[in-house]
Amino acid sequence: MGIEEKLPSGVLLTSVEKLAGWARARSVWPATFGLACCAIELMMTGGPRHDLARFGMEKTGSTPREADLMIVAGRVSQKMAPVLRQIYDQMPDPKWVISMGVCASSGGMFNNYAIVQGVDHIVPVDIYLPGCPPRPEMLMDAIFKLHDKIMNMKLGPDRDQEITELEEARLSMLPLHVTAGVNGESEL
Amino acid sequence: MTTHVTPGATDAEAEATEGRVYNVAGGDWDQIVTAGDTDRSENEQIVVNMGPQHPSTHGVLRLILTLEGETVAEARASIGYLHTGIEKNLEYRTWTQGTTFVTRADYLMPLYNEAAYCMSVERLLGIEDKLPERARIIRVLMLELNRIASHLGGIGPFGLELGATTIFLQGVRMRENVLDLFELITGLRMNHAFIRPGGVAQDLPQGGLEAIRDFLRKAPRMVHDLRTLIDANPVFIARTRGIAYLDLEGCMALGVTGPMLRATGLPWDLRKSQPYLGYETYEFDAQTTDTCDAYGRYLVRMNEIEQSLRIVRQCVDRLAERNVRSDPVMIADAKIGWPARLSLGPDGMGPSPEHIAHIMGQSMEALIHHFKLVTEGFRVPAGQAYVPIESPKGELGCHVVSDGGTRPYRAHLRDPSFHHLQAVSVLCEGGNLADVIPAIASIDPVIGGVDR
């Protein structure tokens, strides 16, 4: 990302951002991290009926070194967690993560010793996609939302500012207002 | 670079490595070369880790191969990367809720997991012969459709792993049609939780039979297309004929069942030898070839798809018969059978309005049964049972132990993929590295079932 750091802020950067965003979003290569049932739905999304190839995504980066997007499809067990992190680390920037299915997003129905309760314990997730398993159409919707996010991603100093703003917004976010409930507000 | 031994390495792995193991994780190329130069022996062996994340290993299977050039000297499979604790989870859920867990073990054949579990529970309950006929026929129908989907889900990725994406796309095209039927009947494309102890969750919807008949009209053409593509394909044959040979003696020594066993010529099919769910009344043939190799196993699976279509046709005809048409699909015993007839309403799927009216307005007893069944669940008498069925991968069974309560005391899924993966060493050693892929694909393991 050397060139991004050298770009000045301003109108020129905005045009470059648009071009870069459009180029990145139109050919995202997924490093399919297909683990369990969601992997089957992921495969079916690449099939003839719901065709991921129309979005430039049929070339799965078989090696993480040439992949942009990691779709964590399926339940991540304790044994698999370090492998997941290693694959994520091997992907070059810019990279995004979709956690597909409830098991990847939050542990799903398996609230036990063997499953990591949400892959965001291990990698930063951009899009959470619920479903057990999510339909191919749902996965495509998640991918579109990610494309939106990629297209509007800023570069260089604009990006730094965006990150700072997002962090501040998160830190000052109020918890869900609780009017009733067993534990009351203090538990949050 | 020095010898690298993983902490906690097993004896098996230590045996597998003769000579130095190079842990290459970046670094100076010169270092690696000089390290190798100091200790170069005649037959240099490399240990290659086809790690859990790999596009060609059917899921998160880790293979540790010791290679001499292109020949595989030793092949070990390391599993557990998808262990979910399904069996332990079952001990904290009621018997009916167990279906939703068990269904996600082997996710390419979810209805088989459910059927094995539910049939074991039914044996403990003693209601095996009290299932309504319609429930039995629907079970057979769904199981055979799942067999087709599972075989296609094996053959498709088989082609993909060999590099033939067209096989994958054709297989997926047909599999989508089967998944459409599943969605129509059970509500979900996968992991249905449809077969429950006592029967099935709900009856076929309006137009269900017609949709299945429509599929049966299109299916032979699609199977024919697949066969034209694969059966006589010289590349496919070159990559699978004579590969991964395991004859009858080997299969018996390793306890292999299913298509692998039938590819050796022995027509052992539990649907024929120890029939269940009325399979003895259906007309179909157990398919065998006698080549004992990966190509033979593929042929067995393709033939089984055609036989399954035959069975589905017979099921559809039976379901339309007058004396079966209005049968219930759940056992009549109100203390066991899941109470609510589900139906689609304005806010989604839920108990049908008739059922709500019945329990709220008409019958106190029905209300009590509904309440007790949903909150507490039914009680299963103490004992243990094991009912094996012929799944697309082999013999699948669920060993269920009950202590008389509302939760399983222990439920163990005997999964065929787990058992057959032990044969990886036998199939791959001595062959080429490139033959490891078709060998594993011909076992057709599904790692969800292996690790549970």
Place this chain on the structure above:
Amino acid sequence: MTQPPGGEVPAEDNGGLPARLGEQRLAASVVRTGMFGANTTGDTSGYGRLQVRKPPPLSSEPPYGGYFDAVAHALGSALQSSGMSFGDAVERVVVEHGEITFHVRRDKLIEVADKLLHDPALRFEICTGVSGVHYPEDTGRELHAVYHMLSITHNRRIRLEVSAPDADPHIPSLTSVYPANNWHERETWDFFGIVFDGHPALTRIEMPDDWRGHPQRKDYPLGGIPVEYRGTKVPPPDERRSYQ
């Protein structure tokens, strides 16, 4: 066909009249109390003093029915030819739900398995695997290993059950007779802590190599975290209260 083992039947047999059965039942150990499964707060179900006792161990007398007698007879004669009697090797036979279970003594297990595989009248070629069960209240016999055998030649199925105490969780490994039990025994070791003597490489197979504990034992928690939802927290399944 099934009745409690000899030790618990009183000298004068009332034929199972309620009074006698009550005494037998009270002698069994308590497995569960209450109906709510609540161990943190009080049991408000109204069934707090309910005690569920362990059912007595079953034992069947011959004739067992079907092909079970042929199997038992053939096993007996095969064992006799190597100097062991049927009663030496098999503690108990249980026939229920159309299935037969031979409770085998663990030191005789390999001999029994060998005969099952090789004897022409038995020929149980396939052992479909080992399933472990942990009965913590069955003192002295907490860990059970269950083997299901299939005979393709004769189209038969039987089950073998072996028990070992927690203090000495050793069971001989069947890998010398049925090599395909390899991974099954590793899995049972991984989940229950049963050590299979004679196994070539008894290591963890499903859990990570450095995991501590044996997850599917009854004294191992399910794990899991409380789930936060709309301002309240739902505890994991093994800590919830629910009707049992």
